[in-house]
Amino acid sequence: MNSASVSVRSLTHHLALAACRGGTVSESLLNELIRAAYLAWFLQRAGYGNEPREIFKAAELAIEIALARAHQTGEWILPDDAVPIFEILLTLHDSQLATAPLHKVTSAERQLLAFLSGSANSPIPGAPIPHRPAA
Numbered sequence: 001m002n003s004a005s006v007s008v009r010s011l012t013h014h015l016a017l018a019a020c021r022g023g024t025v026s027e028s029l030l031n032e033l034i035r036a037a038y039l040a041w042f043l044q045r046a047g048y049g050n051e052p053r054e055i056f057k058a059a060e061l062a063i064e065i066a067l068a069r070a071h072q073t074g075e076w077i078l079p080d081d082a083v084p085i086f087e088i089l090l091t092l093h094d095s096q097l098a099t100a101p102l103h104k105v106t107s108a109e110r111q112l113l114a115f116l117s118g119s120a121n122s123p124i125p126g127a128p129i130p131h132r133p134a135a
Contacts, residue, residue, distance in 0.1 A: 006097045013093065017086050025066065025076035033078075033086055034063045035112065040093040041124055042108035048096040051088065056124045058085050 016032035019025070037059040043049060062082030070076045097105065115123040 006094075009097055010090075010094045013090050017083070017090060020078040021083055023077075025070075025078050027067070027070070027076075030063050030066055030078065034059065036093050037086070037089045038112050038115065038123055039105075039108050040089050040096060042111045043096040043100055043104060044092070046100070046104050046108065048100045048104065049092050051092055053124060053126060055085055055088060057122075057126065058082075059089055060122055060124065062086075 013032060013036040016029045016036075020029050020033065037056055040049065040051075041056050044051060059082070062079050062085060066076065066078050066082075100108075111123070
């Protein structure tokens with residue numbers, strides 16, 4: 001990918017996280033974060049990265065919690081403990097965008113679209129991580 005495309009994608013993801021960290025959370029920002037996490041997962045499976053599966057599952061759980069809370073209470077909050085998880089995944093994804101060839105990124109995007117148009121709960125195998133309420 002050319003550096004301008006990488007920069008735009010990276011900036012979009014990092015701005016979404018910064019807005020959420022600053023308390024300006026919305027469904028579209030949460031969607032941007034989980035899309036980046038899923039793209040990072042697909043690219044990692046293609047050989048670009050080595051983060052543990054659990055970090056991806058933790059990102060999913062954080063988004064699920066935030067969406068459930070918003071739909072129940074109208075309060076849009078990304079849990080504080082989710083920020084470091086997304087920082088790790090966005091750093092990974094930045095590295096992937098900088099090193100993976102365009103055809104691998106395009107393949108990951110196709111996989112994401114296939115997942116989004118399907119009925120599976122997650123593209124990441126394994127049981128979900130149980131939620132532990134903050135003390």
